[in-house]
Amino acid sequence: MILREAENELRMLAAQFKAVAVTGPRQSGKTTLVRKVFKDKPYANLENPDIRRFAIDDPRGFLSNYPEGAILDEVQRAPVVG
Template sequence: MLNRKIEAELKITADEYPVITIIGPRQSGKTTLARKFFQNHAYVNLENPELRSLALDDPKTFMRRYPAPVILDEIQNVPELLSWIQVIVDEHPDLLGGYILTGSHQLQLREAITQSLAGRTVE
């Protein structure tokens, strides 16, 4: 497995921000990087129709079932979760590196993250 230069930056940001967002093109290694670097985090793939449906239909239950520390992979499928993450992070400001979000590079996703998680995440 490759060691990426960004891993040093991930270590620093995980100690400074509650949310880390890894955005890039499909098949560029976002998930592999997140799972390698954040091995102690639970992993949720929002491509899974059952998990995506739960997140969309009952986000409160979803967030209780998958508390931080967690990797939410393919967050662009359920951008509504960003508001829930914002509330949790605001209530628990000491939750550094608690949420790792991965997603394909999309303008709407970037705008949603900027709006909901301003000052709470680093890309």
């Protein structure tokens, strides 16, 4: 029941905004939820050092790889850009 409510809320928010942040405690299913709702979106995990370095060193270049949007996981690992 709760998961279904979260899915519906996430879909509604995504229809209204260009970006939506999903926050919560560790290991609570945030990534699973987002990947289920946005199956068609590419996934980039900033825990990967190469991906994180690209995002930090060239944020515009990094984001240009995702013109239709993406799931960006662990973004807190690159809190300051530029």
